[in-house]
Amino acid sequence: MTTWSRYLSQPTSAELLADQQRLLFVRPDDAEQEEELVETALPNVSELAFFLEQAGVGLGKEEMHRIFLALKQLVDSEELQRCRLWGKILGTTSSYIVAEAECKEGLEEEEEEEKEEEEQSDEGAVKKEEDPLLQTNLKPPPVVPKEALGTGANKFMFYVCSEPGLPWVKLPSVSPAQITAARQIHKFFTGRLDAPVVCNPPFPGKEVNYLRAQISRISAGTQASPLGYYEMQEEEEESDAEDSYEVNPDFEGIPVAEMTESLTNWVHNIQHILPQGRCTWVNLAAKAGDDSNENEEEEEEEDEPEPEIGPPLLTPLSKDEQMFNIPPWNTRLSSRLTPQHAVAVLRSNLWPGAVAYADGKKFDNIYVGWGVKYMGEGYSPALPPLPQGEFPTGPEISEAVDPAVEEEESQEEHEGSQEEREESDEEEKEDDDDE
């Protein structure tokens, strides 16, 4: 009887999940009248699912609907202005469903940074009290600063969850060091956000940071829109205007046949990430020059690093570089038999799983894949650096063992006792002589 009660009382993981997913289907009573009037930030995922299925990509009808409802929960709970289903990244033990959202006026990021600074200064103070070590003159290389929220690689915020219905987790913003490290490694995701990323060169952060860096890279490399859908804003002359674009109200749609024929009809709508790890280049030498005014002239003369320039926003995909002898994109029509109503499908060859579709005025992008780039034949990971050579040993610098204090004393006693014996021998001889 006890074994039966054990089976009955412990719910399986599927049952627990079902309990949580049931909440997706509960409709709150307050929002009944408002929903129809207000323009909603929620994307029409059912329409997206239909077009993606025509394109050959999909997560299954019911699963897409569950994701739709989970996105609705996210929009309501976080009060997002604009939200989009970015895609799904598969992992070895579980997967991530990723939603992209526009940033609110970024107050939250500042709070996090202040907390980090406070912690660091506390640690520094404690260390100074305990160990008054010598200060070295070595300055670590300057760290490339993160881009502010709402610009560059941090233009959008991302939320992930492992199953629709489970709570969404907000991903932290990405730093250029993480992007440059992510470019050098090639690892699967495990599905746990706090898992360490074990690789060489060491990744600064955990899986949550690696995930965010890969999402940025995939967005920058594969998000595409039809030519003319977005246009650049030409109001300000400052560098901030580089990454601002808005929907073109006069866009009339490009016929599907043209979209599949040439790649000039598709443009990137996310800024390219420079080798530095950011979208706008930062001159690190100039920053260092401000700190120490004495060395300013020397540093300017030695090496002026050349500014890194990437392709500007809204460049057509036909200008993408070929890697590994394969074209970076391929296009198809979704239907062979009824091309009049087909959808143009654009697949990436560099990031397998990145797909865009376009049908007249509607288009969207999605990524469903493992989150790794196509590495071509013969990938080999970076080897760890060779151990540094030691200073050559020689007699001048090799240590000789100094005799210990007891040994010295015992030797003195030994010598002293020898002298006493000699003296006593002499005295005995004198005594003998006297007698």
Add this chain to the structure above:
Amino acid sequence: MDANTLFGSLDLVAGSGYTLNSEERAALQTSLRILKKDHKFNRVLFWGKILGLDADYFIAQGRGEDEMKNRTSFYSLNCTDWFQLPLATDSVITMVTKAAKGRFMGDPSFVYKHDDPQKQGAEDEEETADIVTEEMRLAVTVHAIDKDVSVVPRGAFVKRHHGLVQLNRSFGGLSESEAKKLDSYLHFSEPKNLKKKSILELAELNPAIDFLDVVSDDVPKGSWSLQVECAGTVCVLRSLLWLGLTNYCVPMTQQHGYIYIGDGIKNLNLPFMI
């Protein structure tokens, strides 16, 4: 996956990201039935799709009396006209592995150029022998994927007298707990590790059911990803060695199968990526 259950099961494997659109499904429903009638197969499976640069190949497999030995594969570019793939003999496999690199083109008559600096003197003689077409590469890839990573739940196939391997009609499905363990999945190809097992291990096995290698013995460990998807209804086993192979099984029912939708390239970087 079995052509009869294709249309319900496509949603179960869609978690990997790929499905077929409605036109392809409708065409498959008709053409697979015709294929089965023409070649008198016991059952026809939709094996999967190999994505090429210019076009995609749809692959179907017919099964005869013995599920493991009587397998014939077909390819199609439009889900309607099927062409039989050549047999993947050892000589064909060696030729293809030397010559074929990179993605599939999408043209079955595409010839892969074999750049071997040592053979430059005898080029004229070698050219006629070493022509490797994409069709041959397709056959070898399908054969390799079947041999490496085609997987079935334990108990789904039985080895009868005369060594015939057939579907087990009284297979009730894996239980919920069994479906989450890698031990319950077996490779559907000639077993290599069975003879190495000790007598103690063999004592627990049933020779009618356990005549195949267990997936959990694979090297490197961690080359399979077992997850529960679709609100806990289906157990999905994905291979990390051939990215795109998805194996599914619905616990407590007879539904199981596998499909490969991917670019047909083995993931040789697997040990670095785990």
